[in-house]
Amino acid sequence: MFSFKNKKKGFTLVEVVVSVTILAIIISPVLSMVFTNVKINKDAEDKQKALYIAQQTIERQKSDSNIKVGTTTSEAIDFKVQKTVTELDNYKFPDVSQNSENNNKPKTFADIKYDVKIDINPATEENPIKVTYYNEHGEKCNSEFKLIESSNVLNITNYDGYIIVNVNKDSNADVDKDPNKVICQKINSTEDKKTGSVIIQSNIDIQPKIEIHGFNNCEKDLIFYVVTSKEQKPSYSLINDGGKIKSYYNIFFADSEHKYKNNSRVYRVDVEVSKSGKSLQKITAFKTVLE
Template identity: 25%
Template sequence: MLMLLMKNKKKGMTLLEVIISIAILGIIIVPMSNMILTSVKTNKRGEDKQQAVYLAQQVLEAFKNVSTFEDNNGFTAQSFSLNGNAYSLSVGSTINTDPLTVRFSDLTIGDYTLRVTLGRMQNANIYNNSATNNITADYKIIVSGHNDTRTIKLNNSTQSSISGTPNGIFMYLKGTKSDDSPGHNLLIKKNDSDSNVLFNLDSDTFNNNISLSFDDSYEDTNQFFINVYNNTTDNINIYVNTPNGKNINYVVNNESGTISTYNVVTGDSAVFSKNYNARVEVIKDSATIYTVNSNISK
């Protein structure tokens, strides 16, 4: 009888054994649960990243297919199609004026927010066919010759000599005519002295474009300085035309106001193009999960 009781006692588990078993099971389950949760989160982040990449690429592809980013008033709203749905990016704010850079209003697609920034590239190359110059400028400047015979011409005026002076010019732009009446004024000097005025030209209209060309006779081993004082409230585009195959050393100094500088080189393209920096950020749950930058020409 005693032996039977002892055998039955051995078949059961004591409270201590149960507690130890539960503890061991807990030690095993907690790391496994963490591993499972981590794996799920990792997979979810991967899916989010994949979707973010897809959305950003769709915006950039749409940007590459539009005809232009700007009109006479600056950057314009941009539209694109995604999975059969039409979306529009409206210009939200200007985040830089030199070079001009804008941020479009945030666009929400599902759980994702797209934040798109677009800006002009400074000192960008613009290619145009010699027979088709699409750059329209109210003020056109031509620089010729070498140090001993350096001349400059503005629009249809006669040439003025700038020989023997520092290798460069000073340009002053006003939002009124020289007598302060409505219009615009361009003043060009040999240097910053008032006694060295080369041209003083008023204009009723101004499209904010200035073309400065070095012709085929231009020769110099020194750097040519173009010092620009923009005293208007607008951004001014300076298009510097250099002859094909000739390396001309020049620099555009922005002394005041805002300007964008473009180097125009004769090439094979039928029209000139502006170069832009596009940036797309994809945000989810207030965190940026993907960012891409791209250079686009128009």
């Protein structure tokens, strides 16, 4: 008699195929889920980076005194950044000429109407200030006086329809009558308005910074237009001693290319960040030059 022992059989081809098929059915969704999660995480990371870049671009523009209207493109790591700055028509300076041919003189800015223009000359040992203004008959006049040494204080008062400028250290409550330190000019407007406009302009650095005190006892606004050169940033400190006062900053002497001529009080800034042709973030902010 022969006895046969059961031999352990291996997988047949059919069993192998079935096993692999079952394994593929199980693994395929798992792998797909893993790859999807990786892609989602990568996209989320790119969007987060793009948002950070866009926010940084906005903050840099808001802190930059040079406003260049139009669209600019730059690169940040693997991202493309497109920034568009536009003027808002409703907030343009009403007295600024839109004709660039009127804005190409070296020491004037457009056609801002004013009652007193304070032109700060290049620094000298005596540190003079030149005041240019129009009298009540519309005649252009000139006068010069000096800032008090080491204080650089300038007081500007709109009192009963008159613009009074003096360099007294004290507040506007006490007007210095010294003719070398004060200029008194009637406002060129109707009696019921009595709005005063003052241009303060300089293209030099001055230390210490100029401390400007404004006081207005009239119903209408006393308006300051601070005009500077885009290369130099004179340092001003504006203090309201009382009354309605408005201050417009970020106005520049126009250059030959007219690139830095800021005509608006408010600018819209649109930033789009993309990667590999795909837009990831679009954000909008507004920059104001009215303080």
